[in-house]
Amino acid sequence: MKFYWGPHTCAIGIHILLEEIGVPYESEKLDVAGGAAQQEPFKSINPKGKVPTLVRDDGTVMTEYGAIATWLARTNPDKGLIPADPEAERRGLEIMDYAIGTLHLQGFGRLFKTELYEPQDMVHQTLKLGQDSVKRQGRQIIDQALAILDREMVGRPYVAGETLTLGDTALFYAERWAPQEGIALPPHLAAHFERMIARPAVARVRAVWGEA
Numbered sequence: 546m547k548f549y550w551g552p553h554t555c556a557i558g559i560h561i562l563l564e565e566i567g568v569p570y571e572s573e574k575l576d577v578a579g580g581a582a583q584q585e586p587f588k589s590i591n592p593k594g595k596v597p598t599l600v601r602d603d604g605t606v607m608t609e610y611g612a613i614a615t616w617l618a619r620t621n622p623d624k625g626l627i628p629a630d631p632e633a634e635r636r637g638l639e640i641m642d643y644a645i646g647t648l649h650l651q652g653f654g655r656l657f658k659t660e661l662y663e664p665q666d667m668v669h670q671t672l673k674l675g676q677d678s679v680k681r682q683g684r685q686i687i688d689q690a691l692a693i694l695d696r697e698m699v700g701r702p703y704v705a706g707e708t709l710t711l712g713d714t715a716l717f718y719a720e721r722w723a724p725q726e727g728i729a730l731p732p733h734l735a736a737h738f739e740r741m742i743a744r745p746a747v748a749r750v751r752a753v754w755g756e757a
Contacts, residue, residue: 655683
C-alpha cells in the first residue's frame with residue numbers, strides 16, 4: 546500500500562492507524578499547503594485533490610478519512626479497532642463524526658481556509674462581514690465543540706472505552722490543532738491527547754511529521 550499525506554492535515558490519524566496495525570506500507574509526503582494535492586501527478590491518483598489517500602496493492606484508490614479508517618479496522622480485526630460491543634462502537638463513531646464534521650470542518654476549517662467560508666455576495670460585503678468574522682465564528686464553533694467532546698470523555702481513557710479504536714485517531718488529529726492555534730484543551734481532552742502522544746505508534750508518526 547502507498548499512503549499520501551501532508552503536514553498539518555488530518556492524514557496524521559490514518560498514519561497512526563497504519564502504525565498501530567503494523568501492516569507494510571510506503572508513504573509519500575505532499576506539499577498540500579503549496580498546492581501539490583491539486584496538481585499532477587497526484588491529481589490523477591485522487592481527483593478530489595486531498596489527503597489522506599491510500600492506494601492498495603491492487604491499485605484501488607481509497608479516499609475520505611472515515612472510509613479509510615473503517616477499512617483498515619475491518620481488514621485487521623485482530624487489532625480491535627472497532628469495538629465488539631455495539632454501544633461502545635456507537636459512542637466511538639459519534640465522537641469521530643463530530644470531531645471530523647464539526648470540530649475540524651466547521652471550526653478549524655474556518656481558521657485554516659477562511660477564504661472558503663467568507664461571504665462573497667454584496668450584502669455581506671456591505672455589512673463588512675469578512676475574514677475576521679469567519680474566524681470568530683470558527684473559534685466559537687471550536688470552543689463549543691471542545692466543551693461537548695470534553696464531557697463525552699469523562700470517565701473514559703479512549704473514545705469507546707478502555708482501549709484505542711479508530712475514533713481516537715480522529716479525535717487526536719483535531720485535538721492537536723488546538724495548542725498549535727493557542728487554544729487550551731479542556732481537561733479530559735488534554736488527558737486523552739497526552740495518552741495518545743505516549744503511544745509508541747503515535748510517537749513514530751510524529752517523528753516522521755516533525756512534531757516530536
